[in-house]
Amino acid sequence: MLDNAAELRHFAPMTHFGDRLIDAVRAHGPLCVGLDPYAERIPKLFGDPGPEAVGRFSEAVVARLAGRVAVIKPQIALFEKWGPAGLAVLADLVGAARDLGLIVILDAKRGDIGATASGYAQAYLGPDAWLPVDAVTVNPYMGLDTLAPWLELADAAGRGVVVLARTSNPGAADLQDLDAGGAPVWERVAAALRPLVDARVGESGWSSVMAVVGATAPDEARRARALLPAAPFLVPGYGAQGATAADALAGGRGGDGVVVNSSRAVLYSRAAAEAGDMAAWSNAFDAAVETAKSDLAAASA
Amino acid sequence: MLDNAAELRHFAPMTHFGDRLIDAVRAHGPLCVGLDPYAERIPKLFGDPGPEAVGRFSEAVVARLAGRVAVIKPQIALFEKWGPAGLAVLADLVGAARDLGLIVILDAKRGDIGATASGYAQAYLGPDAWLPVDAVTVNPYMGLDTLAPWLELADAAGRGVVVLARTSNPGAADLQDLDAGGAPVWERVAAALRPLVDARVGESGWSSVMAVVGATAPDEARRARALLPAAPFLVPGYGAQGATAADALAGGRGGDGVVVNSSRAVLYSRAAAEAGDMAAWSNAFDAAVETAKSDLAAASA
Numbered sequence: 001m002l003d004n005a006a007e008l009r010h011f012a013p014m015t016h017f018g019d020r021l022i023d024a025v026r027a028h029g030p031l032c033v034g035l036d037p038y039a040e041r042i043p044k045l046f047g048d049p050g051p052e053a054v055g056r057f058s059e060a061v062v063a064r065l066a067g068r069v070a071v072i073k074p075q076i077a078l079f080e081k082w083g084p085a086g087l088a089v090l091a092d093l094v095g096a097a098r099d100l101g102l103i104v105i106l107d108a109k110r111g112d113i114g115a116t117a118s119g120y121a122q123a124y125l126g127p128d129a130w131l132p133v134d135a136v137t138v139n140p141y142m143g144l145d146t147l148a149p150w151l152e153l154a155d156a157a158g159r160g161v162v163v164l165a166r167t168s169n170p171g172a173a174d175l176q177d178l179d180a181g182g183a184p185v186w187e188r189v190a191a192a193l194r195p196l197v198d199a200r201v202g203e204s205g206w207s208s209v210m211a212v213v214g215a216t217a218p219d220e221a222r223r224a225r226a227l228l229p230a231a232p233f234l235v236p237g238y239g240a241q242g243a244t245a246a247d248a249l250a251g252g253r254g255g256d257g258v259v260v261n262s263s264r265a266v267l268y269s270r271a272a273a274e275a276g277d278m279a280a281w282s283n284a285f286d287a288a289v290e291t292a293k294s295d296l297a298a299a300s301a
Numbered sequence: 302m303l304d305n306a307a308e309l310r311h312f313a314p315m316t317h318f319g320d321r322l323i324d325a326v327r328a329h330g331p332l333c334v335g336l337d338p339y340a341e342r343i344p345k346l347f348g349d350p351g352p353e354a355v356g357r358f359s360e361a362v363v364a365r366l367a368g369r370v371a372v373i374k375p376q377i378a379l380f381e382k383w384g385p386a387g388l389a390v391l392a393d394l395v396g397a398a399r400d401l402g403l404i405v406i407l408d409a410k411r412g413d414i415g416a417t418a419s420g421y422a423q424a425y426l427g428p429d430a431w432l433p434v435d436a437v438t439v440n441p442y443m444g445l446d447t448l449a450p451w452l453e454l455a456d457a458a459g460r461g462v463v464v465l466a467r468t469s470n471p472g473a474a475d476l477q478d479l480d481a482g483g484a485p486v487w488e489r490v491a492a493a494l495r496p497l498v499d500a501r502v503g504e505s506g507w508s509s510v511m512a513v514v515g516a517t518a519p520d521e522a523r524r525a526r527a528l529l530p531a532a533p534f535l536v537p538g539y540g541a542q543g544a545t546a547a548d549a550l551a552g553g554r555g556g557d558g559v560v561v562n563s564s565r566a567v568l569y570s571r572a573a574a575e576a577g578d579m580a581a582w583s584n585a586f587d588a589a590v591e592t593a594k595s596d597l598a599a600a601s602a
Contacts, residue, residue, distance in 0.1 A: 083431030130384030143472025171444025
């Protein structure tokens with residue numbers, strides 16, 4: 001019976017993703033913990049490097065985050081690295097996280113022509129998804145038609161789509177900042193997304209289509225907000241990549257609509273790395289989460 | 302003993318990818334068969350839709366292609382759609398294809414920041430790859446730094462990296478054709494790739510870094526060739542997407558350096574769809590392969 005209930009919950013259509021997201025962020029703050037289980041950084045406590053240690057570590061992280069943060073963002077690459085066994089671990093983990101009430105954004109950055117994108121979208125947003133998540137990151141390089149299969153399935157099930165606009169890595173400027181008729185390419189992408197965003201605004205005033213806008217460029221976040229007033233932003237680059245809490249929140253609208261990702265600073269604090277047992281690790285991990293939450297709360301006050 | 306030999310062959314460094322590719326294309330012609338196993342299009346002969354039918358169909362395709370074409374290009378989305386079971390099927394298939402001497406380009410279009418890209422690259426090009434292929438397609442939207450982990454592993458093992466430049470789908474123009482200072486974005490991408498391409502030229506005069514340049518725009522293929530004289534092109538869009546053989550070969554250099562993909566026209570000919578048994582399917586499939594090969598051979602003559 002419990003198993004059935006859990007399964008129904010995974011696959012059943014949900015209420016509007018943008019509304020659910022904003023509610024959760026208002027309740028728990030804007031911190032999203034990026035679940036990037038680098039095998040070589042997982043404390044030895046969780047076992048030797050491999051998919052089992054990735055699973056044990058990720059489960060422990062998810063259990064401690066439940067009720068404390070709104071959103072987790074598993075990075076599929078670090079599970080995919082281990083092959084089918086790693087992806088089976090990810091499926092268990094996502095199920096556990098959603099049962100615990102966490103919103104799960106799968107960081108997959110997929111992007112392909114329609115028929116192919118449909119295969120990916122069915123895997124993650126479809127009614128028979130093997131890895132049913134709340135939203136997925138996608139790459140816009142191949143054009144707006146490649147987003148259609150994602151949007152169709154997301155719309156049908158109260159899920160979201162998160163489109164890369166301006167990323168936070170050092171090389172992001174190579175293509176995204178090319179001047180395309182007086183505005184950088186990423187702004188042209190954001191402007192092109194606006195109709196898709198505005199067509200999907202929920203009761204909260206926020207859309208189920210999000211944009212990735214890096215924290216390392218707060219001026220750009222403000223421009224992105226002007227271009228996409230209703231899109232919740234997923235903001236990478238806070239913490240280990242050098243952006244401050246104020247930078248990370250620069251794209252907010254009335255203190256709302258921003259989800260700030262932190263991966264390494266939360267997952268791999270020195271204290272957690274040095275913990276000798278699970279109790280010490282739990283304390284160190286909780287402290288790193290609270291540090292990031294307080295830092296963001298102070299900057300939004 | 303045989304198992305060990307097969308495993309050594311999968312993981313051992315190989316000779317230069319560009320040289321291997323050009324040799325194989327000279328021997329078998331430019332046709333690359335895109336392995337896109339759409340569940341709803343696989344003949345009932347292979348079983349009910351699901352990963353088992355995908356596996357049986359794909360194995361039959363690979364067995365018939367061995368010795369006839371140079372390259373196959375499995376589309377990971379259509380295996381990933383089925384979850385870990387689908388990816389296990391893909392791993393078996395890629396092993397079989399490489400044992401049969403086919404060059405395997407994994408169509409994955411991955412793209413992410415360095416540490417994450419490294420996870421993906423280890424999955425497909427690394428010494429411990431669970432799915433060791435000859436080359437992988439990658440997406441350049443996040444910048445040149447995101448290509449580095451792929452190139453590093455590819456260089457160490459005689460493998461290749463295939464970067465999206467100008468794709469063949471209807472929406473490709475949305476971003477790729479934006480005017481960025483007198484040249485479209487995709488040309489700026491191609492120009493930025495040139496040093497990476499030229500640094501990896503083998504004895505054949507061809508690089509281990511390829512570019513995707515769609516067949517639906519032959520003028521663009523000629524411009525791409527001028528920008529990247531040493532990059533072998535992977536050309537989608539021939540056949541079902543409407544481009545002719547001459548269009549598809551427009552980016553060649555002295556009749557060389559072009560790999561032309563066909564997926565649906567080869568995999569799902571009407572005759573193959575209507576085949577009542579395996580012998581009839583095999584005949585129909587072989588005929589579709591020969592039709593595409595002859596069409597391309599006639600256009601290059």
